Amino acid sequence: MGGQDDFIIQVRGLNNSFGGHVVHENLSLDVKRGEIIGIVGGSGTGKSVLLRSIVGLQQPQSGDLTVFGQRLKDLSELERQAVEQRWGILFQDGALFSALSVAENVQVAFREHLSMKPSLMDELTGLKIRMVGLDEGACSKYPSELSGGMRKRAGLARALALDPEIVFLDEPTAGLDPIGAHGFDMLIKDLQRALGLTVFMVTHDLDTLSTVCDRIAVLADNRVVLVGTMDDMLQSNHPWVREYFHGPRARAARSIR
């Protein structure tokens, strides 16, 4: 494997606009296999739209999206489904199916895509639930009975059900307490190491960015203005990047560490 293949996701010349409101203009981004990349940017700069475009929840006006070396545009319906099973998505607040218990939420993909004995399905579900750090007692609970942090963990278990190669996370630590957020960060890092995952993470959390992200991509002015490590961010002269990484909260986050 070399050259192009090292990039698991390639975005080229992406354009997105709603009515007259331009969100992305000629946006390009490469994600390396096995890395955790953090996407930052002000509110409304189109981080979620970028994520949704890559996973096909949103049709971009134009642009080339290549994932696993396959151009998504060129794929037939069947090939596309096969590709979709190779990634998992954690939505903000989990987006668990409210009519199903946590265990059933995790099993949705098993039932839909594999034919598996119920007993084995239950055992594997238990494995996934424990893997994301939930108690087994949570299996039979319904999403409305869980706290926000537990819902996110359950959502992650669902996203990991089929052992995807990429997970997309939209603000995974937003709304969690610092201990819960730190736990979630560590969980993502551990899973990424153990499973060799590629993680595409939209986040605002400076701690997450500095502790778990291998690289950071900054969205501003309708495109990716900067990609690099935390050190690159700190040395950048871009006004928004400066303000973000040198602002009072950033200083506070660094001084605690």
Next chain:
Amino acid sequence: MDSGALSFRVMDENDTFQVQCAGEWTVRHVESVDSALKEIKSRRVAGREAVLNLAEVVRLDTAGAWMIQRTAAQLEAQGFKVRIDGLTLAQQALLDAIEHSFATVEMHPDEGPWYIALLERMGATVRQIGNNIYDQLAFFGLVIATLGRAIRNPSRLRLVPLVHHMEKAGLDALPIVALMTFLIGAVIAQQGAVQLQKLGAEVYTVNLVAIVFLREVGLLLTAIIVAGRSGSAFTAEIGSMKMREEVDAMRTLGLDPIEMLVVPRVLALVITLPLLTFIGDVVGLVGGGVAVWAMLDTTPDAYLVQLREASGFWTFGVGLLKAPFMALVIAMIGCRAGLNVTGSAESVGRQTTSSVVQSIFMVIVLDAAFAIFFTGVGI
């Protein structure tokens, strides 16, 4: 033992006990060897070493790794010393990350035999109905008390929401109520005329329409439309506020949700349902008039004269008198169901359904009770 993409082979020779694993040990394939793996055993165990050889495994994911670990644990339980061999570094990391507990989790609570489950559900339902009646009565009392306070101190009456709900529950319901009552009035007259003609008593068609419509059908029809339209809307509105914790926010700000949300809705319905019923009655009689004109050639003038003879004040009064009580029941059931919503959006749907069913049921029960009462007092 070979099944498609993955396989394993047990070699049980003199001094080695080896399980050779090969192929894709991934979530898509592991099922095919699940039960065969559980059956691995050996006659001679004592102190022997078992080797799990993964050198030929081309892919390994969490499901596969978990199954390897499970097999290792199972061999250890039989008394083997277990060694896992032929791992790449990444596979080793994955195996280490998978925890080693294999207790089966009870995920689907055991409900026992079906007849027990049936009895259990019946019991639970009966108890729930009992609780429901009790709670509804308690809520009724609470709303009446709040209403009493509001009437004694009219500045607490919220006029703007009251008028808003009167418009939504009353005025906006007019077209559908008028259309339905007109059609049903005409149908009753037409069907009545056909039957009475057989007896040569078609002159009594007008009496039939007047009595049936004014005493019962006009009100019932209107109340059922309003229960379906406004009762459900009350539940959904209050329910989604409850879901988004708006009701709790109200409480913390010192606002009484009963006073803010329930009282205006109850009052609005108590005022508008009699008005709607009145209009429904009139339109229904017009419908009946059109039908007899078409079928029996009774002119509108003659229809009016006969109508006046057929119905006294109480024919009309009985129907109208029942309306505010129906309104009270519909609004209370709708609002309470809304306040009963918990957490999920699904619960809003469930409560809305139950509110409509309950209020239509109660409207009919109440109507029956009134029928007995009015017969008793002789009007």
